Amino acid sequence: MQPMHKGRFADPAVEERFQQVGRRYRVPFVRVYGVLFMLIALAYSVSNPLLLAPAANARVAVWLGLTLLVAGAYVGATFWDGYVRKPVVDFSCLVLLQLLIGQVNVTLFEHLANVQAHLHAVATINRLAVTAFAAVTLAARPRLFLLWLGCDVLQWLGQIFADGTFPAEIVYALLSYVSGAVVMVAINLAIGVSSRWAFALAEALDVERGKNEAMVHNMLPAAAVEKIRDGRMVADAYADVSVIFIDMVGFSKLAKRVSPGHLVELLNGFFNHADRCAAEHGVEKVKTIGDAYLAIAGGNVACGNSADAAIAFARAVLAGVDEIGRVAGVEVGLRIGIHSGPVVGGVIGATRMAYDYWGETMNIAARIESTAPVNGIAISERTWLRARDRADFGAPRSELLKGVGDTCVFHAGPAQPDDLAPDPELPGISAAA
Template identity: 40%
Template sequence: MAVINRFDDPESERNYIVAERAARIPATRALILIGIATFLSYITMNPMYFPREGVIAYTIAAGVFIAVLVAYYLLTQTRFYLEQRWVDLVLFTGLTAAMLMLIDALGDQAAITGISRFGMAIINMGILVIFASVGFIANARLFMIWAFTLLLLYVAFLAQADRSLIQKTYTLTNFSTFFVFSAFVNWDIDRRARKVFAANIALEAERQKTEELLYNVLPQTVAKRLRDGKAVADSFSDVSVVFVDIVGFSKLAQQLSPGHLVKLLNQFFSIADSCAERHSIEKVKTIGDAYLAVSGGTASSGQGALAAVNFGRDLIAEMKQRAEASGVDIKLRIGIHTGPVVGGVVGSSRLAYDYWGDTMNIASRIEGVADHNGIAVSSATYFECGSAHDFERAETLALKGVGETEIYRLKMTQASLAVTED
């Protein structure tokens, strides 16, 4: 394990620094306010015990310390503090200078406090390194630099102190305990925070994968409503429903091996998905060898019936090209009807956004009377398309479960079969 933890990816390291420093701002501010309150209480009490000169010296030193703490507090409200870790080093260098002034001021009052400058140094420096261990946030490297520098200064202070070797040794041992404990606290806080950050990144990546998977099954707006615990039920007054079916699929199933058949179906559905995306058609589901889509529903933004017909025309054109390349004669029938539908999500497992209504049934029946590699539409779809496409004259056919219905067949000329982009 590395002594100083760091993410290999520079971007992850930067994101961790900003996130961790931002997360710990409330605690940092609370610690700063505690420090300011402590100094203010001493400034208030000192006149009762210290002579005038001692009060002035302590107040000046405490004032410098408080000023640095106030600057520290104000910096935590800026983006600069979040992004620039080196500011911690500057702040704690200032606090170190202020603490040295405090030690000097208190040392002059040893006769009153009963604590020598020697004792004041170990107490106050110990408090400072503990404070710094939580003040250097996402900043273990710079904390170590600051703490080792402070340790060297303390060793220099001991070297010139008028004390015996045994006193100096024990004092250094005591301060080293503060130093080691504070270094461990800073390192361990950073180590744990990095683990949490890495776990959150992994969790977010999994959440995005789950959402992408969910959005492949459900429209984004629908998925959001489900996450919010809302019932999903919608009414649409003008939706073009497209039914696509492979002609003679049962015969193909007898001629082809299971593996080849599945491969062929996958190619068909993949081409249909591509055409649906190109024309902003919403895929609803596949039913055996059939493909169901709508134009004008929850997740489709195509131009209604026109987009539905364009989708069907391009799907037939692409499947013709694939049939020629594969040598397997695949023909499609496509039926389109425009009318009102109800959409929604039902059940609690294998969720899918589905559509219901007579419009669905009529589109299915129209598909059954379409020509091979042909598109048949209802009068509602025909009139919505206007003059954008060339249809044959209307036929009146008796559709099972529907009754007599006017049907229009798209003229499947070579020009009309050219793949287009809406």
């Protein structure tokens, strides 16, 4: 929301845009009011010769002619491109109209006073003040306002005709009341229309804001969003998470065999399935890298035991491999690696922001994934010790990981020939530990 200062926007540029946009929306109503004003002046011009003495009629005709000229010029000015940037046009025209109508009223009042008429035309102005209040109060309810106006007209006519006043006064009172009532009806409609525009705009903005909020929270954790809004750096440390790295087997060869559209369909099916599994098991999706899927248990999304959540997620993903392949019409194989340890998470950069994680734990998980059997899971010793659900994992193996060295790894999945016996280099760890 734009900051305000003394009833105006603090930013002069914003204030200027607000004024111009408001004036642009009011242009149709200004034209309607101008035309109504000209019609009322014409009505007076037609009635005056029948009610006024020649001298008084001549003076009123001059003032009304000038009034028509100014009102016409006012309406014409609204078609000028620079009108919305020049509020002085409204001010000048309204001042001139006020002076001219004042002169017309002076002449009419002098005539009515000379014939000793009751000045019901003057009293009508007081009723129109209440009518103006009703027009604003009952905005956006034109039928209710017209009903109220009808009741007021009946009451007013009863007062006018009650004492049999001079005919000239009745005509001028009718002209004053009808002209004012017509303007009030136009004001009631204008306020209703503008209010509906504002409401529709606010509703549309709320819908778009909701979509944007959902999109932002889909990309960033809620806590990170709040920090970014406050202008704070997003940097978090997590002491114990389990990183899951999933890769599709033989993706490069597959990409050469199938069409790009078929490949995108396959990846979309795989990633959507992984997303559903992540939501089901309380695992946070971090990102996709080509055909690889990276997720974390125990980071921004709370879970009990991060290792158990990661393993359960991995098993759920593997359970859908056959269905993914059936839908895509090709054989699909996945390898999954899991490693537990500390990571650092945060948001870097100002464009295409995404919450990411860094640290050695991430690298080891990716390296362990490469040792997993096809459609199987490989976990590090640290994850194995952290997990309570170890049922499917066999004996430990020593794997030489690039950039890491010899690492104790446990496998679960299709049996491999050398998975049937424990590694002699790791006598202290057994499946029953």
